[in-house]
Amino acid sequence: MRSIIDILDLSPAEIGELIATARDIIDDPAKYAEKCRGKKLATLFFEPSTRTRMSFEAAMYELGGNVISMASAASSSAAKGESVADTARVISCYADIIAMRHPKEGAALVAANNATVPVINAGDGGHCHPTQTLADLLTIHREKGRFDDLTIGFCGDLKFGRTVHSLINAMSRYPGIRFVLISPEELKVPSYVKKDVLQKNSIPYVQTTDLEGAMPDLDILYMTRVQKERFFNEEDYLRLKDSYILTPEKLKNAKPDMNILHPLPRVNEISVKVDDDPRACYFKQVLNGKYMRMALILKLLKEAGTI
């Protein structure tokens, strides 16, 4: 049974197929409105999430399917001590496909190993969140029309940001990609990402602390939040936090067709004054996420022979 735990579970060719399906859904939503009639998606969210969960639910409804869910992790069987494996086996009896978020890393793999229906990882702690990366990829594809020959800047918390590592992994498989990694010293991309992904695939990259200096080279700017709790002392946080807040002034030297992405939620790292800039794509990303989740649900249900 095929499940999606990590973005690398999908080959570039499969990502291409999902993008094509998503774009077809955008062009002709009526064609897909009954594709999952009579099928059920179970959303198992063991930690709070509003947007990802609603995105999955909206995706299934727009495919004509139904959604079953649990009220909250506190009221679930997990609170009584049921294992993830048992929960996955039980929910497989009720649903045709499962989208699961869990605070522990690797929980989605455990569910996939035990479920009898496809499992989509909707976030397993700080580990993977492949459908966010699919949303990022569709946004890049819709804005740029390609995945090759791009200079992609990542800014903010590059150490703990799972969306950053995942998108670096996904984009490293295309030719002509260059990365600019913009972060405070404390939050640089971990060495294993540089070694296992960038150096192994001979991907050119530069590391800098200077967002404005890097700006003119970028085709894509992927912003993330610098969180206070990631710093050892408040002084460092206060010193650095404003350097990584995107404002219209900092965009002065950016390319006119650069795209600004952010996995959201945003706190203050992108000024609301940037929202009206045509280069701001972060709300489009949210919508693209729903389309890619629709495409992924369709793909997995087809592969499982359910539709």
Next chain:
Amino acid sequence: MNVDSIRNGYVIDHITAGSGMKLYELLGLDALDVSIAIIKNVTSRKMGRKDIIKIDADIPIDLDIIGFVDPGATVNIIKDDKLAEKKTIEMPETLHGVIRCKNPRCITSTEQELPQVFRLTDRENKVYRCVYCETKAQF
């Protein structure tokens, strides 16, 4: 020092000096009621110094564990006082139930009955990662 020769059993040779005790523990040899000799820091022409483990019993040995701890080691199987077979050791692609993941955020930290599985991700640098959370193996 006098260590008797082995009639039926194993000589694990060419163990990197200092790894003998770790191998002894991971192979579970401490739990066995058989004669075992751990010889540490022996002079070796090839390696400078090495460790050797001699097991005087024909018991099953998990070669994957040896491959994980020290892929340069060799295993000599002794039958009726004679060298019956010399095995070269390979690093296993996966390692089942040998070490535990030390990442407190890993699902295996709360669901302790899950099988502990590590996958070889970098042969050159001998890096194994937990299949659940991808944390690098430590032992």
